[in-house]
Amino acid sequence: MIAIRDLSYTYPHGQSPALRHVDWAINDGEFVLLAGRSGSGKSTLLRCLNGLVPHFTGGVLGGTVVVDGIDVVSAGPRRLSRLVGFVAQDPEAQAVLDQVEREVAFALENAAIPPDDMRARVEEALxxxxxxxxxxRALSTLSGGERQRLTIAAALALRPRVLVLDEPTSQLDPQSAADVLRALVRLNKELGLTIVLAEHRLERVLRYADRLTYLEAGQIVVDGTVRQALAQLDDAGIDVAPPLVKVARALGWQPLPLTVTEGQAFAAQVAAAPPRPPSPQPAAVVPVLEIEGLRFAYHGRPALNGVELTIGAGEAVALVGRNGAGKSTLLKCIVGLLAAQAGEVRVAGRSTRGRSVADLCRAIGYLPQNPDDLLFAETVADELRTTLRNHRLPESAGEIAALLRELGLDGFHDVYPRDLSVGQRQRVALGAVTVTRPRLLLLDEPTRGLDGATKAALVAIWRRWLAGGAAILLVTHDVELAATIATRTVVLSEGKVIATGATSAVLGGSSPFAPQIARLFPGRDWLTPEDVVDNVAANVAANVALTRGQARHNGNDMENNDAPIDQNLYAPG
Known part of the structure; x- marks a missing residue:
């Protein structure tokens, strides 16, 4: 279905090729997962499959791309649009009309699909x-996740033979992501649709894929069945394995499980460590954010209904919930972009009522879902300088360089921000809102489009900021991220807080937002691979101590009987 030979591509004014001598073949009906670090060339490679590269982007392309016997460069996007359905990273950029049903029908109208057939296809896609x-609904009233699902529906309505998706679950809650992926699998298995999907959250997709292709610096470095590719990546020292696979490797499980169901037989044999003594009650902290009875409605439709929340200095709180639950709306009310109809918000003890957004942003760093909303300067470094100028703060080239280095953007100082990948733009925007070191950070899907290594680096940065007294309210559908960083988790549903508490309790095995490890070991308060390995090690240590204690007891008895002791009998293991 897809044959790529010696493909190289350089963007206009690019300093180096985005793709280098790529050879890639995909069979009809395959489901291929494309992975790689942010900026590795995944999106560029996907855009070559429908002719957007080079017809839309310009630049210099070498080699050949053939889809279903059609030379992509010769045919161009117009002809390829009926054959290749495309879902981009940024769903907002793909919308044309202002209403859901009309948006899905738009491509069908342009393709001159008969009205009866069009109605059936719209119903099916929705x-x-x-x-x-x-x-x-108007598109302006949809959440980010709902916009993402709409983009997928519009692509499916044309019933393409190839469906290309660039991080299609990045803004979807776990349940919506699973529903969309299961729908794609149905199309793949029942209709033979060829699917090429790029994704950073491998734990969501590995179980469905036939193949895993890994891209690094514009080159394919690993390509094979999922288990083969994971083994090759591990041998190469490239750590992209999801939590389940990390635990399986650490504990020596074979064959390597790819799903929680496959891992449950192994997990049942893992003994829990002895109960740990209860943690001391945390000392009272000074509240940085206080929300009381907050209410907001869009044109009479309630979005927030009496929200109560307090966050203290040094605390990271994850806010989770289904798409459209009101999470982003809550952040916008806190920072003053939306005016709450009732309730009170206080930041550092001071009410936000009547204060301008500019004033509030002296104490609040707000990162929206779409990083492009914050990017308008000519260079990456200028984005950070602009923030400092707006707040009349001194500009320190050293501090700007240090923050960009922390964010993995060293070497991008003079690059035009909108030329970067989505993940890189996300980090530039994060730098722009945190260069002032605000007391409170509101982060709306901050790891969208980020690879695992970059995400881990951000978590390390956030922990340093938390240790310095900052507070973080983190809206995320990435439950693995919440398990890693959040001390508390709040679940929002239809504008109401329906659960709140310690992350280990709220994201337990029965929660629809449970991470892989919590589902693998329900009832044990384990959320991350480190929790499992540490507790298993503690259990082994406890058993060794018990055995040694018994050895000493037996040794005393033997000594009383003047019998020799075999010291090796009690060696660990």
Whole structure:
């Protein structure tokens, strides 16, 4: 279905090729997962499959790309649009019309699909991504996840033979992501649709893929079945394995499980460590954010309904919930972009009522879902300088360089921000809102488009900021991130707080937002691979101590009987 030979590509004014001598073949009906670090060339490679590269982007392309016997460069995007359905990283950039049903029908109208067939296809596409109840909604009222599902529906409506998706679950809650992926698997298995999907959250997709292709610096470095590719990546020292696979490797499980169901038989044999003594009650902290009875409605439709929340200095709180639950709305009310109809918000003890957004942003760093909303300067470094100028703060080239280095953007100082990948733009925007070192950080899907290594680096940065007294309210669908960084988790549903507490309790094995490890070991308060390995090690240590204690007891008895002791009998293991 897809044959790529010696493909190289350089963007206009690019200093180096984005793709280098790529050879790649995908069979009809395959489901291929494309992985790689942010900026490795994944999006560029996907855009070569429908002709957006080079017809839309310009630049210099060498080699050949053939899809279903059609030379992509010769045919161009118009001809390829009926054959290759494309879902970009940024769903906002793909929308044309202002209403859900019309948006799905737009491509069908342009393709001159007969009206009866068009209606059937629209119904089918909306149902596949569970948007039928929202068919009459304006796009401006949709959440980021709902916009993402709409983009997928619009691509599916044309019934392409190849579906190319660039991080299609990045803004979806776990349940919506699973529903969309299961729909794609149905199309793949039942209709033979060829699927090429780029994703950083491998734990969501590995179980469905036939192959895993890993891209690094514009070159394919690993390509094979999922288990083969994971083994090759591990041998190469490239750590992209999801939590389940990390635990399986650490404990020597074979064959390597790819799903929680496959891992449960192994997990049942893992003994829990002895109960740990209860942790001391944390000392009272000074509240940085206080929310009381907050209410907000869009055109009479309630979005927040009496929200109560307090966050103290040094505390990271994850806010989770289904798409459209009101999470982003809550952040916008806190920072003053939306005016709450009732309730009170205080930051550092001071009410936000009547204060301007500019004033609030002296104490609040707000990172929206779409990083492009914050990017308008000519260079990456200028984005950070602009923030400092707006707040009349001194500009320190050394501090700007240090923050960019922390964010993994060293060497991008003079690059135009919108030329960067989505993950890189996300980090530039994060730098722009945190260069003033605000007391409170509001982060809306901050790891969207980020690879595991970059995400881990950000977590390390956030922990340093927390240790310095900052507070973080983190909206995320990445439950593995919440398990790693959040001390508390709040679940929002239809504008109401329905659960709040310690992350280990709220994200337990029965929660729809449970991370892989919590589902693998329900009831044990384990959330991360480190929790499992540490507790297993503690259990082994306890058993060794018990054995040694018994050895000493037996040794005393033997000594009393003047019998020799075999010291090796009690050696660990």
């Amino acid at each position: 149902a596949l991504v569970e948007l039928t109840p929202l068919r009459d």
